[in-house]
Amino acid sequence: MYNACILVLCDGWMAAKNPEQVILHDKAWQSWWWRATNYLAACQLFLQDNVLLQEPLRPEHIKPRLLGHWGTCPGLNLLYIQLLRIARNHKWHTLFIPGPGHGAPSVLANVWLEGSYGKYRPEMTRDAIGLRRLCREFSTPGGVPSHVGPHIPGAIHEGGELGYGLLHAYGAAFDRPDLFVMAVVGDGEAETGPASGAWKSLHYLNPIRDGAVLPVLHLNGYRIAAPTVFGRTSDREIMHHFGGLGYRVFIVNCNDPARIHGLLSRTMDTIITEVKNIQTAWRSGSTTTRTTPAWPLLVLRTPKGWTGPHLVDGLLVEGTYRSHQVPLPQARESPEQLAQLESWLLSYRPHDLFDSTGHPHKRLLSGVPDEFYLPGNVPDADGGRRSIDLRLPDAESIAPSVLQPGAGPAEATRVLGKWLRDVLKANDNTNNFRIFCPDELVSNRLEAVFEVTNRCTLQPIDSNDDHLSPEGRVFEVLSEHCCEGWLEGYVLTGRHGLFACYEAFAPIVDSMINQHAKWLKTADQVSWRRPLPSLNILLTSHTWRQDHNGYSHQGPGFIDNILNRRHRYVRAYLPPDANTLLAITRHALASRHRINLIISGKQPMPLWLNIDDAVRHAAEGLGRWSWAEGAGAEHPAFVLACAGDVPTLEVLAAADLLRKQIPDLPFRLVNVTNLLTLATPDEHPDGIPNSLFEEIFTADRPVLFAFHGYPHVITGLVGNRSRPERFHVQGYQEEGTTTTPFDMVVANRMSRYHLLLQGLDLASWGNKEAEDLRAMCQKALNDHQLYITTHFEDLPEVRSWHWSQS
Numbered sequence: 001m002y003n004a005c006i007l008v009l010c011d012g013w014m015a016a017k018n019p020e021q022v023i024l025h026d027k028a029w030q031s032w033w034w035r036a037t038n039y040l041a042a043c044q045l046f047l048q049d050n051v052l053l054q055e056p057l058r059p060e061h062i063k064p065r066l067l068g069h070w071g072t073c074p075g076l077n078l079l080y081i082q083l084l085r086i087a088r089n090h091k092w093h094t095l096f097i098p099g100p101g102h103g104a105p106s107v108l109a110n111v112w113l114e115g116s117y118g119k120y121r122p123e124m125t126r127d128a129i130g131l132r133r134l135c136r137e138f139s140t141p142g143g144v145p146s147h148v149g150p151h152i153p154g155a156i157h158e159g160g161e162l163g164y165g166l167l168h169a170y171g172a173a174f175d176r177p178d179l180f181v182m183a184v185v186g187d188g189e190a191e192t193g194p195a196s197g198a199w200k201s202l203h204y205l206n207p208i209r210d211g212a213v214l215p216v217l218h219l220n221g222y223r224i225a226a227p228t229v230f231g232r233t234s235d236r237e238i239m240h241h242f243g244g245l246g247y248r249v250f251i252v253n254c255n256d257p258a259r260i261h262g263l264l265s266r267t268m269d270t271i272i273t274e275v276k277n278i279q280t281a282w283r284s285g286s287t288t289t290r291t292t293p294a295w296p297l298l299v300l301r302t303p304k305g306w307t308g309p310h311l312v313d314g315l316l317v318e319g320t321y322r323s324h325q326v327p328l329p330q331a332r333e334s335p336e337q338l339a340q341l342e343s344w345l346l347s348y349r350p351h352d353l354f355d356s357t358g359h360p361h362k363r364l365l366s367g368v369p370d371e372f373y374l375p376g377n378v379p380d381a382d383g384g385r386r387s388i389d390l391r392l393p394d395a396e397s398i399a400p401s402v403l404q405p406g407a408g409p410a411e412a413t414r415v416l417g418k419w420l421r422d423v424l425k426a427n428d429n430t431n432n433f434r435i436f437c438p439d440e441l442v443s444n445r446l447e448a449v450f451e452v453t454n455r456c457t458l459q460p461i462d463s464n465d466d467h468l469s470p471e472g473r474v475f476e477v478l479s480e481h482c483c484e485g486w487l488e489g490y491v492l493t494g495r496h497g498l499f500a501c502y503e504a505f506a507p508i509v510d511s512m513i514n515q516h517a518k519w520l521k522t523a524d525q526v527s528w529r530r531p532l533p534s535l536n537i538l539l540t541s542h543t544w545r546q547d548h549n550g551y552s553h554q555g556p557g558f559i560d561n562i563l564n565r566r567h568r569y570v571r572a573y574l575p576p577d578a579n580t581l582l583a584i585t586r587h588a589l590a591s592r593h594r595i596n597l598i599i600s601g602k603q604p605m606p607l608w609l610n611i612d613d614a615v616r617h618a619a620e621g622l623g624r625w626s627w628a629e630g631a632g633a634e635h636p637a638f639v640l641a642c643a644g645d646v647p648t649l650e651v652l653a654a655a656d657l658l659r660k661q662i663p664d665l666p667f668r669l670v671n672v673t674n675l676l677t678l679a680t681p682d683e684h685p686d687g688i689p690n691s692l693f694e695e696i697f698t699a700d701r702p703v704l705f706a707f708h709g710y711p712h713v714i715t716g717l718v719g720n721r722s723r724p725e726r727f728h729v730q731g732y733q734e735e736g737t738t739t740t741p742f743d744m745v746v747a748n749r750m751s752r753y754h755l756l757l758q759g760l761d762l763a764s765w766g767n768k769e770a771e772d773l774r775a776m777c778q779k780a781l782n783d784h785q786l787y788i789t790t791h792f793e794d795l796p797e798v799r800s801w802h803w804s805q806s
Contacts, residue, residue, distance in 0.1 A: 040109035069102035088369035099165025100186030116376025128358030163192035171489020179211035220304035383494035384530020406803025409604035579614035621674030632666030637763035644708025
């Protein structure tokens with residue numbers, strides 16, 4: 001077929017004198033490429049030697065441990081071919097996001113064959129040596145895993161935990177008008193909650209400023225061991241389902257290898273025409289409506305494990321769940337399976353695709369786009385390569401004035417909202433910053449940003465709606481998965497953002513954060529990957545001030561989730577007031593290659609530090625507040641420590657009473673804003689040396705620590721310090737209900753009165769003043785319980801307390 005065409009090499013593609021010859025060649029090239037990539041994917045699963053089958057296959061050519069997944073590879077290879085065609089024919093930057101897990105053999109096969117892998121790893125040459133290395137590295141010790149990951153050029157999505165691929169695709173397309181993203185959603189992935197919610201993303205994609213996303217629902221019928229829901233759903237029902245979600249649905253249903261390329265190519269050409277028409281109409285201003293376009297969605301039905309072994313040991317494999325992983329698991333031990341493997345691999349006719357040295361034949365490479373447009377070379381997939389630093393305004397102009405500690409009060413997140421407004425304004429022309437929030441931006445007091453932007457929507461806007469427009473840079477949708485997934489896709493492709501969420505519901509995305517942390521760590525081991533902008537998470541409406549919403553909204557466990565990855569890529573910050581929140585957030589947005597967790601309340605609270613002191617305190621991560629300490633604090637009887645805004649308030653209130661009631665009791669007061677400073681330097685780079693740790697906390701004095709989260713977090717962080725048993729931590733003890741703010745700290749034994757009673761015991765302070773203070777504290781706790789059940793609010797002395805500088 002190739003020889004019958006009269007072709008001329010032009011712009012990296014074959015331009016024929018007869019357009020029909022171009023079509024014929026394109027179809028032939030697709031067939032060659034599919035055979036080649038299927039062969040390469042299968043070789044990676046099985047072979048450690050004899051990768052070109054230049055001699056009969058023997059057991060020693062087979063890997064001793066067969067790991068990987070075959071079932072999804074033929075479908076992914078088909079779709080990658082179409083991405084190459086799009087890049088070649090339309091000169092588009094394209095991004096491939098394979099949502100199905102364990103799709104690495106397919107993606108590795110394609111990036112090796114197109115040449116991108118060799119560009120980033122010169123040892124991966126397109127010859128027998130490079131192919132042998134490709135096969136020997138796959139799923140072997142010291143090699144590469146069976147999931148797509150940072151080691152693969154063109155990748156931003158790991159695919160290990162299913163459900164997030166489509167969200168990452170839309171996040172990548174936001175503010176990238178020149179990008180086309182193909183997001184493959186597999187059978188099993190389509191059943192997950194995050195994937196089910198991700199389909200609504202089309203209502204946030206602006207055709208003017210954003211790129212295009214083509215979701216591909218690839219149905220091969222099965223997950224690991226059973227049929228899937230969509231796999232057993234009729235085409236008609238699927239058309240109604242996704243049409244109702246707003247998509248224009250295209251279905252290709254084929255099990256004939258001779259017809260699939262023509263069917264799929266014609267459908268893809270129609271889809272690209274649709275995408276171009278939408279973008280042209282919006283970008284030229286000729287569209288008659290400014291509501292969500294009917295973006296295309298492709299449903300591709302093909303057999304699972306297509307072109308692989310049909311029957312194994314008398315059981316049907318091709319087109320069934322049995323092809324999910326390694327279809328010939330005994331190929332090394334069984335002569336029958338070894339012979340079947342050899343027959344299978346030879347069915348791709350590798351000697352027609354590669355010469356004797358392993359170089360791909362020219363006709364195999366004839367349909368590949370220019371290097372600049374290779375999917376494996378797209379700059380967006382190495383987000384650090386395209387990243388632009390944010391312009392971060394100073395905070396002094398909006399920082400509340402603090403003439404002495406205890407000024408205010410101020411709502412920390414409301415103050416932060418004014419600064420974020422200035423960040424949006426400063427970066428208005430760069431399209432480089434977005435805020436993602438599950439329907440709670442105003443609730444979280446960040447609404448000042450609406451002075452310069454709106455909530456984004458492409459749906460119809462009613463006259464009663466508040467701050468909605470297609471151009472909005474705030475994404476609000478009641479799905480933590482969507483917000484987090486969009487933000488991850490956004491930062492993975494080099495942009496900056498903030499995810500603001502209620503604290504109790506942040507664990508919904510814990511596994512997503514876990515996957516992102518693993519990506520950062522792995523990417524740091526890939527020499528050509530640049531550091532990414534940080535993933536910034538602001539948790540507010542937090543546990544201690546969810547007294548109105550009740551027990552279901554009270555849970556600080558996300559701190560634990562973050563600190564379980566106690567490595568250099570995570571930070572956990574607990575600013576005690578509005579100015580420290582400003583300083584920490586500015587630092588977080590300027591940082592790279594991290595996950596920054598910031599926890600701050602939204603209720604009126606005292607201001608303890610002016611902005612200059614707050615910046616210094618945030619940079620140090622912890623420090624003594626000598627202005628709040630008792631007399632003789634250089635030789636204290638005990639140390640009062642705190643982390644979090646409410647714990648800080650209670651500790652300061654306790655210190656105030658101590659200074660007044662027992663003025664000769666020496667104690668220190670330490671505030672911690674960066675939890676990782678408590679770790680040792682060998683555990684975390686922010687950990688302070690033991691000498692400084694003991695300089696601050698002393699070497700042997702008891703420490704009473706009031707903490708925002710679960711107490712074991714602090715005891716775990718200081719566990720490798722000298723005498724960690726001297727740390728006594730009060731925090732959230734899983735006691736909560738709908739009650740008053742102060743009753744929350746009383747119920748969890750972290751109130752000022754509980755801290756005073758425990759502090760006096762730790763200090764072994766037993767004079768009359770101490771006894772009087774103990775009695776006062778016990779009376780206050782008794783009065784508190786009676787008062788709140790009678791008046792439904794806290795005691796006047798609690799509500800009206802303020803720091804008195806003596």
